[in-house]
Amino acid sequence: MTLQAVPIAPSGPAPSLFKRNPPIAGEAEAIESAKAGDAEAFSKLYALHKRRVYTLCLRMLGNVSEAEDMTQEAFLHLFRKIGSFRGESAFSTWLHRLTVNLVLMQLRKKGLQLVSLEETISPTDEDSPKRDFGSRDPQLTGSVDRVTLERAVAALPPGYRMVFVLHDVEGYEHNEIATMLECSTGNSKSQLHKARLKLRELLRQNGQSSQPAVLKEAAQ
Amino acid sequence: MTQNDQNLSAPISCADFQERLPDLFASGSNGVPDDLTLQHHLDTCENCANLVRDLQYIADQARMLLEPAEEEPSPGVWANIQSKLSAELAIPELPLTPKLQTD
Numbered sequence: 220m221t222l223q224a225v226p227i228a229p230s231g232p233a234p235s236l237f238k239r240n241p242p243i244a245g246e247a248e249a250i251e252s253a254k255a256g257d258a259e260a261f262s263k264l265y266a267l268h269k270r271r272v273y274t275l276c277l278r279m280l281g282n283v284s285e286a287e288d289m290t291q292e293a294f295l296h297l298f299r300k301i302g303s304f305r306g307e308s309a310f311s312t313w314l315h316r317l318t319v320n321l322v323l324m325q326l327r328k329k330g331l332q333l334v335s336l337e338e339t340i341s342p343t344d345e346d347s348p349k350r351d352f353g354s355r356d357p358q359l360t361g362s363v364d365r366v367t368l369e370r371a372v373a374a375l376p377p378g379y380r381m382v383f384v385l386h387d388v389e390g391y392e393h394n395e396i397a398t399m400l401e402c403s404t405g406n407s408k409s410q411l412h413k414a415r416l417k418l419r420e421l422l423r424q425n426g427q428s429s430q431p432a433v434l435k436e437a438a439q
Numbered sequence: 440m441t442q443n444d445q446n447l448s449a450p451i452s453c454a455d456f457q458e459r460l461p462d463l464f465a466s467g468s469n470g471v472p473d474d475l476t477l478q479h480h481l482d483t484c485e486n487c488a489n490l491v492r493d494l495q496y497i498a499d500q501a502r503m504l505l506e507p508a509e510e511e512p513s514p515g516v517w518a519n520i521q522s523k524l525s526a527e528l529a530i531p532e533l534p535l536t537p538k539l540q541t542d
Contacts, residue, residue, distance in 0.1 A: 261524065265517060270507035277510070290512045294520050299527070363496070365503045372504065387501035393465055405461075412461035415494045422497075 243267055243311075250310060253301050261298055268311065269294075272318050278384045279322045281373055289325060293318040319385070323399055326381075363422055371421040379414035386411050449476075456480045456487050460494070469495055 246267060252260035272293050277286035297314055304313055363371075372380060372388075385391045385399070386407070393407040400407065456477060463472055472478045481488055 262517075265520065269516075270511045273510065273512045273516075274507040277508070278504070287512050287516050291516050291519050295523055298520075298524055363500055368497075368500055369504060369508065383501070384504075387498050388504045390505075408461040408465040412464065412494075415464075415497050418497050419490075419493045 246310060250301065250304065250306075253298065254304075264297070265294055268314055271311065272314065275315065275318055275384075275389070276322060278372065278388070279319070279381055280325075281377065281380065285325075289318070289322055292325075293321055296321060315389070319389075319399065367422065367425060368418075371418050371425065374421055375414055375417055379410060379417055382407055382410040383414035383418070387415075451476055451480050453480075453484060453487055456484070457490070460491070464494065464498070469498070 245263065249260040249263040249267070253264055269290065273286060273290045276289040276293070277283065280286050280289060293314070296317060300317075304310065372383065375383060381400070382396060385396050386393065391399075393404045393411075396402075396407040397404045402410075459472075459477060463477070472481060481491060
């Protein structure tokens, strides 16, 4: 199974992506200069976008070394292909899609190509969120800071984490995720729901334990 | 019997309600049901109401993660990019360090 190519320039409107990608001062000039092979412009584009690309890779891959390798690949790919950037979407949106595509290709190369992603992105029963039909636990509201949430996301099983990051953090729609992951829209919805349930479980354990569950799971 | 009571079908279980949650959240209503039977369950079941509130909260808090984390790739990443690009694109002098330090 090969990765479904996702157009780098979105074919339809992607309001959430555009909204959070306002123009960056000096970026347009750097893009044009980079197209002409200006070395300084390459370094400026890297400096402008390295944290965003690295953070995305790290969240999707959950591994510093792999995230650095993929950041490198993303920028190499960017610099090789920058001539094809037409400005039809925000540059950061274009770079973001390019990075997501590369990460997904990498994941498939690592073994996801032989079986359906619908199966492989499902975690084991042990990792699955527990059903909740009768407990009276305290609510999470107001109790979760960014660091705690970041750790909990890192502790998610890879398939859950990928869909959660793409949908809830990065703002992709279920139909876009389904195309990228070659799964059904229903599967994307289901994976997202399970990811949120698992996060709730991790965050509640975190609130009740002196040794945060998210730290224990992240260390495994 | 009120109009609302007439529109209500048989009460549903927590399991049935929670089975509908993925679609409910994906519909754009953020877990708030249009269906009167589901709404009635939500209004009367503290456990499911807490669950929905928590899932709404998690989805809201996820936006905190949109901004890049403080971490950034090690200097070796740029060094590798520099080296490969210089060779591939015949760019003789990529800067040793990226021009800006912040996003």
